[in-house]
Structure formats: C-alpha cells, structure tokens
Amino acid sequence: MTSDLGFWTLQALNALQLSMLLFLLSIGLTVIFGLMHFVNLAHGSLYAVGAYAGAAAAAVGGFWMGLFVAPVAVAGMGVLLYSGLIKRMRRSGPMAQVLVTFGLIFVLLDLTRIFWGDLPLAIEKPGFLSGRVALLGIEYPAYRLFVIALGLAIFTGLAWVLGQTQVGAMIRAGVDNDAMAACLGINVERLFFTVFCVGCALAGLAGVVAAPLLSVTPDMGLQILIPTLIVIVIGGLGSLKGAIAGSLIYGFVQTFGAVLAPQLASVLIYALLAAVLVIRPMGLFPAKG
Amino acid sequence: MFRHTPLRYIALALLAAGALFQAATAGYFGLEILIEILILAMLVLALDMVAGFGGMVSLCHGALMGVGAYAFATFGGILGLTPLVSLVGAIALTGATAWVIGAVCARSHGIYFIMATLAFGQMAYSYVFQTPFFGGDDGMGGIERLDLTALGIDLTDSRSFALFCLGVLGLVYLATVAVLRSGLGRSLTGVMHSEQRMRALGLTVWRVKADVFGLSGMIAGLAGALSAMHIMYISPGLLDWTVSGEALVVVILGGLGTLVGPMIGAVALVVLKHELSAITPYWHLVVGLLLIGVVMSRANGIFGWIEAQIGARLDKRLNDITRPQPTEEPRDA
Amino acid sequence: MLETRNLDKSFGAVHVTRDVSFRLEKGERRVILGPNGAGKTTLFNLLAGELIPDSGAIMLAGEDVTSLPVASRARRGLSRSYQKNTLFDGLSVEENLGLAASIHTGFGTRLWGDSLSRPEVREIVEDVAAQVNLQPYLHARVSEVSYGVRRQLEVGVALATRPRVLLMDEPTSGVGPEMAGAFHALLAGLPRDLTILIIEHDMDLAFEVADSITVLNYGEVVFDGAPETARGSDLLKEIYLGSWEHA
Known part of the structure; x- marks a missing residue:
C-alpha cells in the first residue's frame, strides 16, 4: 500500500489540509507575539468560540452564514479582550501573560458550556462541497480541498498585505523593532489593536472551517492549542515565515508519522520540537529584534 | 535565598494545625480532600523551588508527577518490587528525568523555557498514552500502598495515610528550605538575578539549573508515587499539561517564591474546587476569573498580598522592639 | 599574564x-x-x-x-566588572560578595550547608570588603546603598573570585x-x-x-x-x- 502513488497523494493532501488549518491559527498568534510580545494561550479557545458561533449561525442561515459570522463574532470578542485585558497586560512579564490567558481558557471553556451545553454540535457542509472530487488519480473529499484552497488564499492575501502594502510595512517594522516603529510615527497602539482583532478573526475562521471535519466540543480549543504552540515555537515566535514553515512541518510530520510509525507519531512531533529548541532555541526562522 | 519571617512561621503553624485537626476529626471525604491537598502541596513546593527561586517556570511538573506515579506502579505491579523499593526507584527515575529536561532547557528563557518544558511534558504524556505496556488510555490499577505495619501504622486506613502524607510534606518542606539555603540554592538565586554575571564569576550555570530541576523532579516524583498509592489507580490524564498548568496556577494564586504561599494556594484550590463543584458544574469559570483577578492585581498571590499588608508592619514592630536597626528582615540562623 | x-x-x-x-x-x-x-x-x-x-x-x-x-x-x-552594575539587588552587600566567593571556593554548587558560613568564604568576603572599603555596608541591601558604593561593590564582586x-x-x-x-x-x-x-x-x-x-x-x-x-x-x-x- 505504501508503494502506491495514490496513497502518498492522499496523505500529502491530508497533511496540507492540517497544515492550512494550523496556519490560520498560528499566523495570528505569532504576529500578535511578534508585535506585542504577548503570548495568548487563549487563542485556541477563540477557535472553539468561532466553531460554536459558526455552528449557531449555520443552524439558522446555513454554512456560508456560519463562515461569515464566526470570524466577525470572534473579532468582536477580540475587541472586548483587548480593551479589557490585553492592553493592561502588555507590560507584564511572559509569566503573568501566560497565567492570565490560562485563566481566560478556563473562563471561555465554561462560557461555551453555559451557552451551548456539553453535547457536541455539528455543521453541515454545503451541498456542492459534500462529495468527492477526482484529483491526481484519487478521489478526495471536496470539503478538505476547500480548506486547503481557503488556507492558500488567506496565505496569499496575508503575504500580499504584509509584503506590498503600507500597513504590512508597518507591521513588519513593528515586529522587527517596536521602538523604531513608534519613531517612524506609526500609531503603535492602533496597529496592535487591529492586528489583534485580525488574529482573532482568523482563529474564529479556523474554528468554523474545522467544525464540519471534527465535532464542535467545548474542549476543542484546548486540543488545538498545543499543536498551534508547537508550530510557532518550531517556526520561531513572531516570525511570519516561521508560521507557514512550522505549520507545514507539523502537518506533514503528524500525518505521515501517524501512517508510517503509529507508535511514535505523537512522540515524534514533541521530540522534533525539543530538538529544535536545543539546536536553535529561537526557532527555525527567528524574528529579529 | 529563602528567608523565614515571623509571618511565615505563623502561617506554617496555622497550616500544620489545620491539617492535624482535619486529619484527626474529618470523615472519609474530608480525609480524601486533605490527602489531595497534601500531595498537591508537595508538587507546588517542587514547582516553587524552580520557578520562584530559579526563574524556571516549568509547565512539565504535572508530567513529572505522572512519571513518578507510573514508575511506582510499574516497579511494583510489573517488576514485582516492594513498595518501598518502588518508591525510592520512582523518586530516582523522576529526578533523573527532570535533570535531563533541566539540562536541555537550561539555555532557554522566558516563554521559550515554558514552551520547552511543555513539549517535554507532552512528550511523556503521549508516550504513556500510546504505550500498551502502561495500559494506554485505561491506565493501571492494583497499586499497593507502602507497608508500615512494622512501625504499627496501617496505611490502608485513610486517616493513617493522611497523617503519613502530612509527615512526608513536612519533610519535603524542610528539604526544600535546606536546598534553597545551601550553596547550590544561593547560586540558583544568583542565576535568577543575573545569569550573565554568575557565568562571569565562573559558575557552570546549566549544571546549577539542571541539578535543582532534578531535585525538584525528585519531589514531584515522590508526590506522584504518593498519589498513585492514594488512588491505587493511575491514568495518563495525570501527565496532561493542564495538571502542570493547575500547579502553576496554585503557585501564583498562593504567592511565587514564598513556599508558604503555594501551600496556602493548594488548600484554596482544592477546597474551592470541591465546594464549587457541589454548587455549580462551572467551577472552572470561577477559578479562571479569580486567577485573572489575582494576576492583574499585581499582588504576589494571596500570601504575597498578606505579606505586603501585614508582614511589613509586623516586621517593623518586631524590629522596633528589638533594636533600632531598620531595613533587614530578621534572619534565623 | x-x-x-x-x-x-x-x-x-x-x-x-x-x-x-x-x-x-x-x-x-x-x-x-x-x-x-x-x-x-x-x-x-x-x-x-x-x-x-x-x-x-x-x-x-x-x-x-x-x-x-x-x-x-x-x-x-579571569574576572570582570561591568560598566552597568550587575549586582544582586535583593541581597545584602555581604551576600553579593559571598556568592562570588562561594563560586570560587566550590561551595556554590554544594547541596549541604550554607556556603556563606564556610570559613574559606568568610575570609574572602572580609578580605575583599576591606580592600574595596565596603565594611560599613556589609549588612545593607544593595538597593539601599548609594550608587558610588554599588560601583565599589561591582569591583568587589569581581575581586571575590580571587582573580589573577x-x-x-x-x-x-x-x-x-x-x-x-x-x-x-x-x-x-x-x-x-x-x-x-x-x-x-x-x-x-x-x-x-x-x-x-x-x-x-x-x-x-x-x-x-x-x-x-x-x-x-x-x-x-x-x-x-x-x-x-x-x-
């Protein structure tokens, strides 16, 4: 079976799909860290909230309604979090931030349970994405291809924004050196706010996109958190290149590990992370400054 | 460097008295809660030792405790060793594991250290979870408690076991204080202040970090073995990172770097958890809000806050009584 | 040299x-x-x-x-002092010197006993304190002494490893x-x-x-x-x- 080309194609697509999902989560987290030196452990919980908000909206207006509402709702939540919590925690050390956002995980976990109960919810895939598509000699679920395409689209969009626009230049300047950015007359505070909300929106989007593949449960945020953290630590905290590289590494190691060496699969990724931290303590593509 | 202040002695005395009272009078459930507190207190002492005095904020102490529990169960249940030998073996193995983690992570700082320890913790979790030898998801049962009948103590009795754990906790506390006051402990505090300077003075910094992390791991391993003895059943959930997270929460809620504070935090968390879960299924919400409130208040936890309010006044008064020398806290020899 | x-x-x-x-x-x-x-x-x-x-x-x-x-x-x-003080602020002047001296004497990595009460360490601390005129401040915390005294201590800490x-x-x-x-x-x-x-x-x-x-x-x-x-x-x-x- 492993000599079959179709098998490799299938696994590669699976890996790519997982990578894209992780990319949506890690890009927001890593840019927030790069800009604000803020570690948001509750980023995974925002993803869960996105899945719930999407599921609730989808129940009323179908999948596309959910896909629209989830990022907006989570971005709205980002506004609340930023003004209520994050802004005041900016100057605290990493430990205080880790703890506050750890507390936030608890709070968001129970809030989703209070609003939506403990039973798993599901989102129906839209009709034309529910089948399978013939591709490269295999049949592949259309929805998963949609996830890959969406991820690539977001990646391209972000690459364009960061590389070609004024805002992108400001963000890159801020990631490299926030004092310098302030000197250049950039309203750092407003930039932070915007980036934080966009990061939240992407987490919400990841949640609703993942929802038809998994079931929506209160602890889905906790489950995705560790892979997301691994991605950004392998890639380098605050590094844009690192987020995409880390996502791909995680997606492929995890997927191929699971089929080739199921005994080692989950240990493998942690061993890889440990190796990266030992050899390159700042990640593969460390951010400057 | 750790210092005892009058306030800390008072808090220790109150804690000990409370624990003894509870051990003497409580019923079965009260004793179960007490044992849970005592074991958690050992774990948070281990964590405070590295985090509060060495700046090594570990997110793998829960996993280390799990390693201790699994080692104890494996040595006893599968290799057929006596509980005492298993206990010593579990402590040694966990200490060695922690030493290696400490040595590897010694170069990482801040958020990277947190992430690196998290990675090692999760590695242990995944390994245990996926290995049929350890029972995988089902865990392991049939764990024996230490046999102290030669001393006339029957540890299968909850009350005796609770008193036994209290005794062990007392020893762990004394050992932690001794480590922090040793040359090694002083060097550790120096490293927390300025690693660069300690290195320039000729200290092999990674060795100090690894050694203390190893010692802390031994305590975590002991706590794990006791926890295995207590419940007589273990599952991979013990090693999950949220256990480490909770231990860190306890240290912070209680007061980082005060030793006494984290023990108070352990009491607070376990009691709160039991009281709240009797009223509402959403006790995480309350604990989460409490945690956010404490961290945002910028007080050093419950005990840190008390020390800032009362301690300064108390120390001043005592100083005024003894001699008109200001500043320094009284140091016991 | x-x-x-x-x-x-x-x-x-x-x-x-x-x-x-x-x-x-x-x-x-x-x-x-x-x-x-x-x-x-x-x-x-x-x-x-x-x-x-x-x-x-x-x-x-x-x-x-x-x-x-x-x-x-x-x-x-080889020992050095820094242009910007790198002292241990929460500790006393004596403890700062003692920390350096205990590294030099090897007691800084011992698990048993307080390094600062070792006679070898005490001797170095008193010696260095005399050399850089820190005797009056030995028991004060670093955060309580003047900047000038801290500069002296910065050199003192470097000296306490008995450098060549x-x-x-x-x-x-x-x-x-x-x-x-x-x-x-x-x-x-x-x-x-x-x-x-x-x-x-x-x-x-x-x-x-x-x-x-x-x-x-x-x-x-x-x-x-x-x-x-x-x-x-x-x-x-x-x-x-x-x-x-x-x-």
Missing part, C-alpha cells in the same frame, strides 16, 4: 576590532582609552568570552583560552569627580601582583593609575606605550580628544 594576538571581530559589515594585539605582564596595570564606539567593550567581551573572535588568539597565563566559554575562563582566574587578571569596564562610570579619587585609593589598595586591565573615560585618572596605555580607534590599536609618552602624543590628542569632543 594576558595576551591578545591579532584579534578580529566584525558584526556583519562592521569591523569592531581589527588586528588587536597587546600583552600584559604579571602585575601590570594597563588602561584602554578610546572614543565611544572604538571597540573597547567589544574587546572586553572577547577577553571574557562573551564573544568569540573571528580570528586571532587570547592567551591567559600562557594558555590559549580563545574558544573557552565564559565560566571556564573565570575559573582560570581583573578586567574593569569603566569603574568610575556614572560617579562624580569626587569619586575618582576614591577609586584611585581603591586601586592603590589592590595587591600589586594582580594584573589589571581598565577601560577608563577619565584621561587624567588613566594617566595616574596606568603602567601602560593602549588606545583604540575604530577597532584598531593606534597607540601602545607608557603613559608619559601618551600624554605628549599628538596622535592621541587628535584621535582621542577630537572624537571625544564630539561625543
């Missing part, structure tokens, strides 16, 4: 030290002069091991230490002119067989205390010789004072 041979170090395109060679005999006191950005602190970091040179060699008492880590060099008798070579990075930095005299006295009180390399901004003080002088400019040694020769050197005035006025 301490010798550098053709030390080169660049950060990217910037050459911070270029072909730096000099030699300190046992007991020699040499002052390094040079305008800001001349590469003095980089040179110290190379000597102490916090930076590794791109090429060249560093010899300590005849041994090549070029690629040894910081702590190993320190254990071989002492590197002092601007020991009078940030203290008023009245302290310069106190520092002169402090230097006079140090054992004559201790080899000392000092970065100093105050030229007059430098000429007073130095046996020999090295002047760095743009990372290169532009003068190496006795203070008397340096004082009269036009080259020195031009390079050093010229840039100095700008700074």
Whole structure:
C-alpha cells in the first residue's frame, strides 16, 4: 500500500489540509507575539468560540452564514479582550501573560458550556462541497480541498498585505523593532489593536472551517492549542515565515508519522520540537529584534 | 535565598494545625480532600523551588508527577518490587528525568523555557498514552500502598495515610528550605538575578539549573508515587499539561517564591474546587476569573498580598522592639 | 599574564576590532582609552568570552583560552566588572560578595550547608570588603546603598573570585569627580601582583593609575606605550580628544 502513488497523494493532501488549518491559527498568534510580545494561550479557545458561533449561525442561515459570522463574532470578542485585558497586560512579564490567558481558557471553556451545553454540535457542509472530487488519480473529499484552497488564499492575501502594502510595512517594522516603529510615527497602539482583532478573526475562521471535519466540543480549543504552540515555537515566535514553515512541518510530520510509525507519531512531533529548541532555541526562522 | 519571617512561621503553624485537626476529626471525604491537598502541596513546593527561586517556570511538573506515579506502579505491579523499593526507584527515575529536561532547557528563557518544558511534558504524556505496556488510555490499577505495619501504622486506613502524607510534606518542606539555603540554592538565586554575571564569576550555570530541576523532579516524583498509592489507580490524564498548568496556577494564586504561599494556594484550590463543584458544574469559570483577578492585581498571590499588608508592619514592630536597626528582615540562623 | 594576538571581530559589515594585539605582564596595570564606539567593550567581551573572535588568539597565563566559554575562563582566574552594575539587588552587600566567593571556593554548587558560613568564604568576603572599603555596608541591601558604593561593590564582586587578571569596564562610570579619587585609593589598595586591565573615560585618572596605555580607534590599536609618552602624543590628542569632543 505504501508503494502506491495514490496513497502518498492522499496523505500529502491530508497533511496540507492540517497544515492550512494550523496556519490560520498560528499566523495570528505569532504576529500578535511578534508585535506585542504577548503570548495568548487563549487563542485556541477563540477557535472553539468561532466553531460554536459558526455552528449557531449555520443552524439558522446555513454554512456560508456560519463562515461569515464566526470570524466577525470572534473579532468582536477580540475587541472586548483587548480593551479589557490585553492592553493592561502588555507590560507584564511572559509569566503573568501566560497565567492570565490560562485563566481566560478556563473562563471561555465554561462560557461555551453555559451557552451551548456539553453535547457536541455539528455543521453541515454545503451541498456542492459534500462529495468527492477526482484529483491526481484519487478521489478526495471536496470539503478538505476547500480548506486547503481557503488556507492558500488567506496565505496569499496575508503575504500580499504584509509584503506590498503600507500597513504590512508597518507591521513588519513593528515586529522587527517596536521602538523604531513608534519613531517612524506609526500609531503603535492602533496597529496592535487591529492586528489583534485580525488574529482573532482568523482563529474564529479556523474554528468554523474545522467544525464540519471534527465535532464542535467545548474542549476543542484546548486540543488545538498545543499543536498551534508547537508550530510557532518550531517556526520561531513572531516570525511570519516561521508560521507557514512550522505549520507545514507539523502537518506533514503528524500525518505521515501517524501512517508510517503509529507508535511514535505523537512522540515524534514533541521530540522534533525539543530538538529544535536545543539546536536553535529561537526557532527555525527567528524574528529579529 | 529563602528567608523565614515571623509571618511565615505563623502561617506554617496555622497550616500544620489545620491539617492535624482535619486529619484527626474529618470523615472519609474530608480525609480524601486533605490527602489531595497534601500531595498537591508537595508538587507546588517542587514547582516553587524552580520557578520562584530559579526563574524556571516549568509547565512539565504535572508530567513529572505522572512519571513518578507510573514508575511506582510499574516497579511494583510489573517488576514485582516492594513498595518501598518502588518508591525510592520512582523518586530516582523522576529526578533523573527532570535533570535531563533541566539540562536541555537550561539555555532557554522566558516563554521559550515554558514552551520547552511543555513539549517535554507532552512528550511523556503521549508516550504513556500510546504505550500498551502502561495500559494506554485505561491506565493501571492494583497499586499497593507502602507497608508500615512494622512501625504499627496501617496505611490502608485513610486517616493513617493522611497523617503519613502530612509527615512526608513536612519533610519535603524542610528539604526544600535546606536546598534553597545551601550553596547550590544561593547560586540558583544568583542565576535568577543575573545569569550573565554568575557565568562571569565562573559558575557552570546549566549544571546549577539542571541539578535543582532534578531535585525538584525528585519531589514531584515522590508526590506522584504518593498519589498513585492514594488512588491505587493511575491514568495518563495525570501527565496532561493542564495538571502542570493547575500547579502553576496554585503557585501564583498562593504567592511565587514564598513556599508558604503555594501551600496556602493548594488548600484554596482544592477546597474551592470541591465546594464549587457541589454548587455549580462551572467551577472552572470561577477559578479562571479569580486567577485573572489575582494576576492583574499585581499582588504576589494571596500570601504575597498578606505579606505586603501585614508582614511589613509586623516586621517593623518586631524590629522596633528589638533594636533600632531598620531595613533587614530578621534572619534565623 | 594576558595576551591578545591579532584579534578580529566584525558584526556583519562592521569591523569592531581589527588586528588587536597587546600583552600584559604579571602585575601590570594597563588602561584602554578610546572614543565611544572604538571597540573597547567589544574587546572586553572577547577577553571574557562573551564573544568569540573571528580570528586571532587570547592567551591567559600562557594558555590559549580563545574558544573557552565564559565560566571556564573565570575559573582560570579571569574576572570582570561591568560598566552597568550587575549586582544582586535583593541581597545584602555581604551576600553579593559571598556568592562570588562561594563560586570560587566550590561551595556554590554544594547541596549541604550554607556556603556563606564556610570559613574559606568568610575570609574572602572580609578580605575583599576591606580592600574595596565596603565594611560599613556589609549588612545593607544593595538597593539601599548609594550608587558610588554599588560601583565599589561591582569591583568587589569581581575581586571575590580571587582573580589573577581583573578586567574593569569603566569603574568610575556614572560617579562624580569626587569619586575618582576614591577609586584611585581603591586601586592603590589592590595587591600589586594582580594584573589589571581598565577601560577608563577619565584621561587624567588613566594617566595616574596606568603602567601602560593602549588606545583604540575604530577597532584598531593606534597607540601602545607608557603613559608619559601618551600624554605628549599628538596622535592621541587628535584621535582621542577630537572624537571625544564630539561625543
């Protein structure tokens, strides 16, 4: 079976799909860290909230309604979090931030349970994405291809924004050196706010996109958190290149590990992370400054 | 460097008295809660030792405790060793594991250290979870408690076991204080202040970090073995990172770097958890809000806050009584 | 005792030290002069091991230490003070000295017993406290003593490892002119067989205390010789004072 080309194609697509999902989560987290030196452990919980908000909206207006509402709702939540919590925690050390956002995980976990109960919810895939598509000699679920395409689209969009626009230049300047950015007359505070909300929106989007593949449960945020953290630590905290590289590494190691060496699969990724931290303590593509 | 202040002695005395009272009078459930507190207190002492005095904020102490529990169960249940030998073996193995983690992570700082320890913790979790030898998801049962009948103590009795754990906790506390006051402990505090300077003075910094992390791991391993003895059943959930997270929460809620504070935090968390879960299924919400409130208040936890309010006044008064020398806290020899 | 041979170090395109060679005999006191950005602190970091040179060699008492880590060099008798105080603020003056002394005596990594109560450590602490005039402040916390006292302690901590070579990075930095005299006295009180390399901004003080002088400019040694020769050197005035006025 492993000599079959179709098998490799299938696994590669699976890996790519997982990578894209992780990319949506890690890009927001890593840019927030790069800009604000803020570690948001509750980023995974925002993803869960996105899945719930999407599921609730989808129940009323179908999948596309959910896909629209989830990022907006989570971005709205980002506004609340930023003004209520994050802004005041900016100057605290990493430990205080880790703890506050750890507390936030608890709070968001129970809030989703209070609003939506403990039973798993599901989102129906839209009709034309529910089948399978013939591709490269295999049949592949259309929805998963949609996830890959969406991820690539977001990646391209972000690459364009960061590389070609004024805002992108400001963000890159801020990631490299926030004092310098302030000197250049950039309203750092407003930039932070915007980036934080966009990061939240992407987490919400990841949640609703993942929802038809998994079931929506209160602890889905906790489950995705560790892979997301691994991605950004392998890639380098605050590094844009690192987020995409880390996502791909995680997606492929995890997927191929699971089929080739199921005994080692989950240990493998942690061993890889440990190796990266030992050899390159700042990640593969460390951010400057 | 750790210092005892009058306030800390008072808090220790109150804690000990409370624990003894509870051990003497409580019923079965009260004793179960007490044992849970005592074991958690050992774990948070281990964590405070590295985090509060060495700046090594570990997110793998829960996993280390799990390693201790699994080692104890494996040595006893599968290799057929006596509980005492298993206990010593579990402590040694966990200490060695922690030493290696400490040595590897010694170069990482801040958020990277947190992430690196998290990675090692999760590695242990995944390994245990996926290995049929350890029972995988089902865990392991049939764990024996230490046999102290030669001393006339029957540890299968909850009350005796609770008193036994209290005794062990007392020893762990004394050992932690001794480590922090040793040359090694002083060097550790120096490293927390300025690693660069300690290195320039000729200290092999990674060795100090690894050694203390190893010692802390031994305590975590002991706590794990006791926890295995207590419940007589273990599952991979013990090693999950949220256990480490909770231990860190306890240290912070209680007061980082005060030793006494984290023990108070352990009491607070376990009691709160039991009281709240009797009223509402959403006790995480309350604990989460409490945690956010404490961290945002910028007080050093419950005990840190008390020390800032009362301690300064108390120390001043005592100083005024003894001699008109200001500043320094009284140091016991 | 301490010798550098053709030390080169660049950060990217910037050459911070270029072909730096000099030699300190046992007991020699040499002052390094040079305008800001001349590469003095980089040179110290190379000597102490916090930076590794791109090429060249560093010899300590005849041994090549070029690629040894910081702590190993320190254990071989090289000690340094910093331009910015790197003291342990929450601890007392005595504990600061004791920490350094316990590393030197090996008690700093022992698990049993307090290192500070060891007679070997106590002896060093009292000795050094006398050398750098810290006896009145031994029990005060670092955060409670004046800046001048902290500068003295900064040197004291470096001395408490009983070094053979002492590197002092601007020991009078940030203290008023009245302290310069106190520092002169402090230097006079140090054992004559201790080899000392000092970065100093105050030229007059430098000429007073130095046996020999090295002047760095743009990372290169532009003068190496006795203070008397340096004082009269036009080259020195031009390079050093010229840039100095700008700074």
